[in-house]
Amino acid sequence: MEFLRPATWDEALAAKAEHPTALPISGGTDVMVEMNFDVHRPSAILDLNRITELTEWSSDGDVVRLGAAVPYARIIEELSGPLPGLALAAHTVGSPQIRNRGSVGGNLGAASPAGDSHPALLAAGRGVSVEAHSVRGVRLVPIDEFYVGVKRNSLEPDELIGAVRIPVADGPQQFSKIGTRNAMVIAVCAFGFALHPKDGTVGTGIGSAAPTPRRAVEAEEYLRGVLAERGLWESGELLGPEVVQRFGELVKAAASPIDDVRGTADYRRHALAVMARRTLTWCWNDYRKQIRSAA
Amino acid sequence: MTTRTIQGQKNLQKINQASKDGIGGSPLRPDGTLKVKGEFAYSSDLWHEDMLWGTALRSPHPRANILSVDVSEALAVPGVYAVLTHEDVPGEKYYGLEIADQPALAIDKVRYHGEAIALVAADHPETARRAVKKIKVEYEVLTPITTEEQCLDPETHGYVHEPHEYRSHAYGNVCHEQRLVSGLGVTDEVRALADVVVSGEYEVGMQDQAFLGPESGLAVPAEDGGVDLYVATQWLHVDRQQMAPVLDLPLEKVRLTLAGVGGAFGGREDLSMQIHACLLALRTGKPVKIVYARDESFFGHVHRHPARMRYEHGATRDGKLVFADCRIVLDGGAYASASPAVVGNAASLGHGPYVIPNVRMHAIALYSNNPSCGAMRGFGAVQAAFGYESQMDRLAEALGMDPVELRQLNAVTQGDRMPTGQEIDAPAPVAELLQRVKDMPLPPPLDLEHLDVRTLPGALSNTSHGEGIVRGVGYSVGIKNVGFSEGFDDYSTARVRLEVIGGEPVAMVHTAMAEVGQGGVTVHAQIARTELGVEQVTIHPANTEVGSAGSTSASRQTYMTGGAVKLAAEAVRHELLERGRHRYGWTQDDLALVGGKVVSASAGVLIPIVDLLGEDAVEQTREHHHRPTVPFDKETGQGFGHVQYTFCANRAVVDVDVELGLVKVVELTAVQDVGKALNPLSVVGQIQGGCTQALGLAVMEEIVVEDGKVRNASFTDYLIPTILDTPPIPVQILELPDPHAPYGLRGVGEAPTVSATPSIVAAIRQATGKALNRIPVRPEHLTDTL
Numbered sequence A: 001m002e003f004l005r006p007a008t009w010d011e012a013l014a015a016k017a018e019h020p021t022a023l024p025i026s027g028g029t030d031v032m033v034e035m036n037f038d039v040h041r042p043s044a045i046l047d048l049n050r051i052t053e054l055t056e057w058s059s060d061g062d063v064v065r066l067g068a069a070v071p072y073a074r075i076i077e078e079l080s081g082p083l084p085g086l087a088l089a090a091h092t093v094g095s096p097q098i099r100n101r102g103s104v105g106g107n108l109g110a111a112s113p114a115g116d117s118h119p120a121l122l123a124a125g126r127g128v129s130v131e132a133h134s135v136r137g138v139r140l141v142p143i144d145e146f147y148v149g150v151k152r153n154s155l156e157p158d159e160l161i162g163a164v165r166i167p168v169a170d171g172p173q174q175f176s177k178i179g180t181r182n183a184m185v186i187a188v189c190a191f192g193f194a195l196h197p198k199d200g201t202v203g204t205g206i207g208s209a210a211p212t213p214r215r216a217v218e219a220e221e222y223l224r225g226v227l228a229e230r231g232l233w234e235s236g237e238l239l240g241p242e243v244v245q246r247f248g249e250l251v252k253a254a255a256s257p258i259d260d261v262r263g264t265a266d267y268r269r270h271a272l273a274v275m276a277r278r279t280l281t282w283c284w285n286d287y288r289k290q291i292r293s294a295a
Numbered sequence B: 001m002t003t004r005t006i007q008g009q010k011n012l013q014k015i016n017q018a019s020k021d022g023i024g025g026s027p028l029r030p031d032g033t034l035k036v037k038g039e040f041a042y043s044s045d046l047w048h049e050d051m052l053w054g055t056a057l058r059s060p061h062p063r064a065n066i067l068s069v070d071v072s073e074a075l076a077v078p079g080v081y082a083v084l085t086h087e088d089v090p091g092e093k094y095y096g097l098e099i100a101d102q103p104a105l106a107i108d109k110v111r112y113h114g115e116a117i118a119l120v121a122a123d124h125p126e127t128a129r130r131a132v133k134k135i136k137v138e139y140e141v142l143t144p145i146t147t148e149e150q151c152l153d154p155e156t157h158g159y160v161h162e163p164h165e166y167r168s169h170a171y172g173n174v175c176h177e178q179r180l181v182s183g184l185g186v187t188d189e190v191r192a193l194a195d196v197v198v199s200g201e202y203e204v205g206m207q208d209q210a211f212l213g214p215e216s217g218l219a220v221p222a223e224d225g226g227v228d229l230y231v232a233t234q235w236l237h238v239d240r241q242q243m244a245p246v247l248d249l250p251l252e253k254v255r256l257t258l259a260g261v262g263g264a265f266g267g268r269e270d271l272s273m274q275i276h277a278c279l280l281a282l283r284t285g286k287p288v289k290i291v292y293a294r295d296e297s298f299f300g301h302v303h304r305h306p307a308r309m310r311y312e313h314g315a316t317r318d319g320k321l322v323f324a325d326c327r328i329v330l331d332g333g334a335y336a337s338a339s340p341a342v343v344g345n346a347a348s349l350g351h352g353p354y355v356i357p358n359v360r361m362h363a364i365a366l367y368s369n370n371p372s373c374g375a376m377r378g379f380g381a382v383q384a385a386f387g388y389e390s391q392m393d394r395l396a397e398a399l400g401m402d403p404v405e406l407r408q409l410n411a412v413t414q415g416d417r418m419p420t421g422q423e424i425d426a427p428a429p430v431a432e433l434l435q436r437v438k439d440m441p442l443p444p445p446l447d448l449e450h451l452d453v454r455t456l457p458g459a460l461s462n463t464s465h466g467e468g469i470v471r472g473v474g475y476s477v478g479i480k481n482v483g484f485s486e487g488f489d490d491y492s493t494a495r496v497r498l499e500v501i502g503g504e505p506v507a508m509v510h511t512a513m514a515e516v517g518q519g520g521v522t523v524h525a526q527i528a529r530t531e532l533g534v535e536q537v538t539i540h541p542a543n544t545e546v547g548s549a550g551s552t553s554a555s556r557q558t559y560m561t562g563g564a565v566k567l568a569a570e571a572v573r574h575e576l577l578e579r580g581r582h583r584y585g586w587t588q589d590d591l592a593l594v595g596g597k598v599v600s601a602s603a604g605v606l607i608p609i610v611d612l613l614g615e616d617a618v619e620q621t622r623e624h625h626h627r628p629t630v631p632f633d634k635e636t637g638q639g640f641g642h643v644q645y646t647f648c649a650n651r652a653v654v655d656v657d658v659e660l661g662l663v664k665v666v667e668l669t670a671v672q673d674v675g676k677a678l679n680p681l682s683v684v685g686q687i688q689g690g691c692t693q694a695l696g697l698a699v700m701e702e703i704v705v706e707d708g709k710v711r712n713a714s715f716t717d718y719l720i721p722t723i724l725d726t727p728p729i730p731v732q733i734l735e736l737p738d739p740h741a742p743y744g745l746r747g748v749g750e751a752p753t754v755s756a757t758p759s760i761v762a763a764i765r766q767a768t769g770k771a772l773n774r775i776p777v778r779p780e781h782l783t784d785t786l
């Protein structure tokens, strides 16, 4: 097995072009586990740990450009303000050790339906995109098009993830995850939710309840419609139990889970509806507080 | 002994204690700091120059005939030194803890998912793993026999072992059974005496010991044709007894030394890699190390028996128990392992610590094509406790009684007889334990104003900000035996030596006790200090150069090997004082060894031990046998079968998110009678650890087996409690001495594992109103989404 350690991003891209089957390693919290389990026997490993710009983030006030290798611990510490949904998701990942090493770039690279970043990224708005770099240039992949199958993403063999672009939150965001223990657990299912008052939309993301992470499109549309038609963005009135209930049902209907050792399909659907109702309620309560204090 | 260097033994070589702490004190464990700092050498850290790495080919099928095995391609891999199958086993082909029914390597058929078929030794672990994949096995895959119904209908579904192969009292896929009848048994007339009858069916999933240090060891071939094995195990001598016939070596040529053990909990009572490493070492003439990967570890050791239980209890209107009728079916899996003893415990302890005038019990262990099950902390008693304690709550509800009062009303006490007819001839403060646990202050209610999500069900997963949370409280009590039962003489041996080293009297304690984390090495030093009045104690590495110490299981080591250390130390003291009497003409009969001196209560200090010893060493070896027991009668279950009983009571407080079915145990209180706490800190640690393992069984720990296949052989999906799942565990210790035991002590390690699970389930029932007849309780059970 070859071990490639490029010192710069250009070298990394050149190496990936030359060794398209090389397996990138960032935090290694997925890669090392899979090698241990003998899932992978890559011909080469491409170590990205010397490339410092991957561990940096920047913001122009509208969009955060999050380097692929920024660890979860720093997302929690440094980005809870602009990216509250992702920071909440980061909080649920593994243990302190895993949060010190694991990254959103690695989560996207693995593209597991159970990855906790995904529901938060999907909910964070249409503007979320993945920077796919190669010697050929940079391709911006909208997050909706990134996940293409179970543990498959839309990267080309010569591409690496440089960063993820995520709009700065313009409203409350939430993330909830079910696990059968209270920490260090892979999601039985998860749900991300965000209010986007600026363009009058809402965002959702479902994890671990379909072959890929996915949005609950009908639920989003339903809620967007209700909020607009009833002038709720402006009034900040309570949504009422029917709206919350209906939203939960639509989220549940958007999932296509399976039975496995972690949980039954029925439970996943049930839990998604509950999480959808709760996260919507929390976000809406926060939004109401915000507009009242602004008034 | 080999003279070549063995690395990875440093922490076992010499453990010098400079503390004054004798028994009743809480000196710290000698291995504690090393373990916390990651410096402790475990068996997986063993290393030897020129060593090879061994690994096994394991069956992907739970039941299949092996039509052929072709090892030629594997042998051809560069770096491979040997590939072995059952044909290469020189001696007996079968071994076993109680019944020799397990082949060292599969012969013509496999009986469980993960059974070892062939072995490879290579110069690198990766080479060995690659070579294993080149072994070609042709299988005829058969439908596995996995359910109780299938097992008990062998004419339709087949036999796991052909009846002519049975090496015990097995019949028709039943590995072992025990019946018990006491009083009038359970007849229609007896039933008619009860005003209230409750019945229930209960199920216990397959728990795993989930120790963190995988099975591992190093076998070094010796010049005399024998082998030296350094291994993490629970009982060196019983390993050797099973290994030697298979290796075709006399016992004395199979020498074992304990290597650093990373947890055991019963899972190391059976052999795992011991025979395999020795076969490879003897074949290649080179040291061979085997370390299981995590998934292999899940296949390589036995688990806790899953159980299906039917209970019926009758009581009078005022709550007095009239009868209990029980049937306990334990799934023993492919091989017997400890199944007979597990059945014996289930049958004899399966009614709980209650006085029940009329009892009928039938307990069986099945042979099946599921993973083998055997020893795990509290075995037999753990499964049953979930049944009888669930029944007590049900009965209390049917009677409109307080569940604690109902238990107290029927609790055994000293002088009562168990349904086996055995009189409880030591303190049995069951009612008092319950009272004390009930009287301990309750934790404050959930504070919704100042929410910390970490304290809620789901914790940082952020599923609730107070929504759906309901609190519940539950109680339970349990009973466990200490030591081996049913006529087994599981004696322990200790050698104690006293000599002057560097101007100080130093005691050396040598036993074959497996230190698996229980703290035996700490306690042995404490005993030597107390009995010999010295401060410095060295614990010799545990090996087979001294007699058996029995198993580190059944809560027995402090009682049994601690007792042996006490006897040997007393003998050393006696010899030393005799020497003084002889030399100096002391006539006092009030001599003692204290603070490094021979002292007389009447005459004061007589002489420093150092001066009395001079250049000589005093050494004594003693065996400690517990009082004899007898086997239970096969039909009536009657007999003085147990050495000692131990009891623990618990209260669990839980918060349940009733909408999502998520549970947070808020507090788990324990009160236990330990007879005498030799090391109070260790005792509390044992009780808290036992409670935590019980919590795991209550709400998360299960090996999922589908059609004989293990679905979660990893810590990704076999979940054990994290610190966020582990609540504060306030512990109260009672010390009512048992007159039959050394220092009056009682085995500690298992009782809380027996008793704590039902209290948690009871608390969840109170919060949710669900029946919950199966553990572990899953979110699906609480939300009707199974």
Ligand SMILES: Cc1cc2nc3c(=O)[nH]c(=O)nc-3n(C[C@H](O)[C@H](O)[C@H](O)COP(=O)(O)OP(=O)(O)OC[C@H]3O[C@@H](n4cnc5c(N)ncnc54)[C@H](O)[C@@H]3O)c2cc1C
Pocket (backbone or CB within 6 Å): A023, A024, A025, A026, A027, A028, A029, A030, A031, A032, A033, A048, A068, A069, A092, A093, A094, A095, A098, A101, A102, A103, A104, A105, A106, A107, A108, A109, A110, A114, A115, A116, A117, A159, A160, A161, A162, A184, A185, A186, A187
């Ligand atoms: C104990 C434990 C607990 C865990 N708990 C969770 C959890 O709760 N939630 C969760 O979502 N995950 C969890 N994980 C999985 C893992 O930590 C996450 O998926 C993490 O985000 C992976 O990041 P990493 O940097 O370690 O990735 P790596 O392991 O380095 O890589 C993961 C994948 O991404 C690819 N990759 C990495 N960087 C790039 C890049 N720049 N461009 C292209 N491909 C790339 C790799 O080739 C590989 O396929 C856990 C893992 C462990 C070991």
